[in-house]
Amino acid sequence: MLVIEQGTYDAIVEHARKDHPDEACGVVAGVAGSDRGTRFVPMLNAAMSPTFYEFDSGDLFQLYKEMDERDEEPVVIYHSHTATEAYPSRTDINLAQEPGAHYVLVSTRDGADSPAYDGPVEFRSYRIVDGEVTEEEVRVVGSYEDTSEGEH
């Protein structure tokens, strides 16, 4: 299960809507081993494409260097789909190389990017390990401090 704070959840959706029709991407970094993403880091989609995303190689290096210095890891890796459902594509599965991360997908299809749209935006989370996709529950909390021990 992915437990995520409301503010971070909203920021991911906001980023996806803003970058539409291109795919948006980024990470939520958190202390290594905590499984709690606390630092929202939107990344530039170097591919600038509606059907592909890739972190710029220099940005990627800086991101990992920074996470290393803070003893963090990418707890969440998110990106958007702009015309299809929020489910990992074959490319997503083939290129997933962080077995410990929650892969979050947001879909901005069917007008969900429009400022006037106020319906729900698809937001789903998966584990992708060795080509195997497992969807998981997403639990949004006001703050991690609200969650009691043992609820992981």
Place this chain on the structure above:
Amino acid sequence: MAIELRVPTILRTYTGGAKAVNGDGATLAEFIDNVNGAHPGLKERIVEGEPEELRRFVNVYVNDEDVRFTGGLKTGIKDGDVVVVLPAVAGG
């Protein structure tokens, strides 16, 4: 002195869990061969094809510089250098 390889999480199965291992070589290609001697399997996750090239979705940096801009596998390296391997974060 030696040259240090920083190993990404997904490749630590080849290094017994170690985040960094050491090796030698005058070029990146030699260094990867050298490290692969002690950690078999590592090389084919970084390099592919004939002639050998870096895999498209693996980034390699020598002292903070993406080697795609410094000669790829032919990039010269020396004692004290740090080689960082990072899988691309990408998808469709």
